[in-house]
Amino acid sequence: MSVDVKDKYPIGNIPHITFVPYLVPFSYLISFIGCFTTIELLHRRISRAGWRSWAQLAACSVSFGAVAIWSMYTAGNRSISLGHGEAEIQFYYSPTYSALAGVIAIVAVFLGLSTADKFYETGAAPLVRFSSLAVCGICVGGAAMAMHYLGNKSIANYSISVNKIYVGGAAAIAVVFSSVGFGFFFHWNKLWMNNIWRRILVSGFLALGVCGMHWTVVSVFSFILCIVLGFSKQRQRKKEMTRAQEVVLAVSMFDSAGRLLVSKSGLMPCQTITQHFNQGVFDDDFNASHHVFQWIFRVTKNWASIKDVIPSMRRHLQSAGYIHEDAAGLNRCSSLLEYDGLKSSVMFRELFCVTADEIATSLDTGIENLGSLYEDVLVTGTFTTRKTWTGKRRSNSITAEDVSTSDSELGREKKVVFGKGQMLILTKKVDAAEVTRLQQLGYSFAGIEQVSEHIARSLEIPRDELENLVSRLDAFSERQYSVPKTGAYLASFLIQAKPGMKEMDVIVPRAAPGQLPMVELDDEQLDSEQMSTLAMFDGFTLDECLAQIDKSSEAEIEKDCFLKTFGHCIDQLLRECPEEALHHAVFSALPLDMVPGQPEVSQAKVYAFCGIKEIYVQSLQSLTLKTIPFSFLRTYLKTQPGCADHAILAQEINKEFGKLQRTHADAKLARNGCGFKWRWSKRDKSPTCNDRISNTDTGSDKDLLVYRYRLTGIRKVTSTYSWSGLIMASIEHLNNSGDGKEGTGTDARSLNAKVKARNLDQQTLADQLMFIITTLRGITARDSSANLLAWK
Known part of the structure; x- marks a missing residue:
């Protein structure tokens, strides 16, 4: 193989497949000739006993197995052209497996025809006759299946994987067509109704079964598969569009070459925090100046401060109805409540921590290895709109691109966009060992130019905006703050x-x-x-x-x-x-x-x-x-290395969310009946878990x-x-x-x-x-x- 061909088609590459149009009907013609020859030999048999009868059945088996099946398979595969027709990358067959496939087809057809000839012609009971036809159909259909898949095994320069659904479907079609075709032949032959046109019809039906197993069945099942994949793709697309309107936590990890970690679907690993973000939940816009965002930013610089309270957070969110667990995992409620901004602030922070823990579990790592929060909130689900103003004197159409021109006072471009969702992004630089570990889990590292279009479409943001964001994320992951x-x-x-x-x-x-x-x-x-x-x-x-x-x-x-x-x-x-x-x-x-x-x-x-x-x-x-x-x-x-605020944050979190652990322990103690209580003693009503967490929001006070x-x-x-x-x-x-x-x-x-x-x-x-x-x-x-x- 030349160097150019090796570079163009590396090992493991799947070349483009085309078909030679005239060879497809030619393969059916070959199969028809073999089937018609078999039917004519069976019809013209003279002796039904002795070695001559066995020799005639052997000739019929060779005609059907070697011509109708094996030659049809060879002609059909010859119509397949790989790549641009380069001879070096076409199918090459192993002679041993090819010969073995032909022999197996002949033997299986011989067994089937022998069974039908003996029991159908001489059998008196209908059950025996129809059983013999079923055996004949199974043997002939099995011969076609065995020859084709053993023939695929003989291809020396490619490895072909099969699907059990395809195998079962093709076998069913081959067996049904063989049973019906030979059934009509033996039935009409017994009634002396086998004229030439009926024999041609039977031959065409049998050839259709063989070629259908090779072409039509594959095409039908491919078509069904395409329909299933289409619905699956539409469902995935709908899921991505819905996610673009949610508050999502994503992880962007980069290797030493600056390539981005993506899942099998070509997206960054992400989980939904909450399905809808209600602006009424918080006092201000949710951005870098918001106290909840700043709390999360500090937590991601010190994951150890919340690691121990995450199980209590998860139980609290489940008891409050914000998440529920099913077979698919944890599902979030539709939105945070608007009536209690303080309580919703706590719930949102709990949802973030639980979501981060879920992502760490999916990556088979600890939450402390997810990296730190990026310094801004990405608005997803944005689109450029067109505004039209109609006045009495004139009508102007102003596009968003016109509005986004440089303003000397602003010093930057301001686009007219409407956001539907928001994304928090954790970013980190990983070493070679971590790259290998993530690749073994099924993840990949890809250049942004390879996945930017797919990710941008899923987030509903412009592609150039996404590429700029990824470059900023990569630079952010490389920052090393030193005091x-x-x-x-x-x-x-x-x-x-x-x-x-x-x-x-x-x-x-x-x-x-x-x-x-x-x-x-x-x-x-x-x-x-x-x-x-x-x-x-x-x-x-x-x-x-x-x-x-x-x-x-x-x-x-x-x-x-x-x-x-x-x-x-x-x-x-x-x-x-x-x-x-x-x-x-x-x-x-x-x-x-x-x-x-x-x-x-x-x-x-x-x-x-x-x-x-x-x-x-x-x-x-x-x-x-x-x-x-x-x-x-x-x-x-506050997040500088060695700063005392790390310990202060851990103390605040333990004071605020540690009550959840104590509340859970008290509830468990009460369920077990431990502890002696006077039935008539008067006790003050203790606040519930929600009341406690609602009345303590030490992490969400205004920084100023x-x-x-x-x-x-x-x-x-x-x-x-x-x-x-x-x-x-x-x-x-x-x-x-x-x-x-x-x-x-x-x-x-x-x-x-x-x-x-x-x-x-x-x-x-x-x-x-x-x-x-x-x-x-x-x-x-x-x-x-x-x-x-x-x-x-």
């Missing part, structure tokens, strides 16, 4: 209020959104003289710092080399974050821990320029930057809880309105509007309870910088009236 152990860093902390003052955004690097734009000031801790140098610039804007450094004399710069280093770091920070707001950001000489409260994790210190970006300018000056919610930045910082209560031990907030008043007013508005659906306001007792529940929550670097940004500007502002006019 500097020592040194001093100069950072930029720029916030921007969203329209409506519902949330604050922070400008962060696109490649590492869990960090702030920062540059290294020194690889060691600053000494007292260097810190004194920085203290001179405390409260200065960035431009003022640069102007002050430029005004310094050469003697001062030579005396204090750190002053020059500080100036270079400011220039480098401007290149990292080329935002106009950074020029007006205020410098804080207060050294902040990279990981507050954890000196054993990192001794690195951060000095930051803190500022506020104008709300009416949403675009960014660099593609390497992006904005994320301030609360999500806090969540990122009133900073003046949480950030204690720092300077008191100034009353200057130009800077701190605006920020504190927006924070107050955020916290007051957060529970708007549950009541008109937050009373003192509720606030104290929330603060008490959050006492263990550690401050992050973002918390400290947010407090600085609300205080430092008011303290150091040299012209409050000018600042107030600027903000107005």
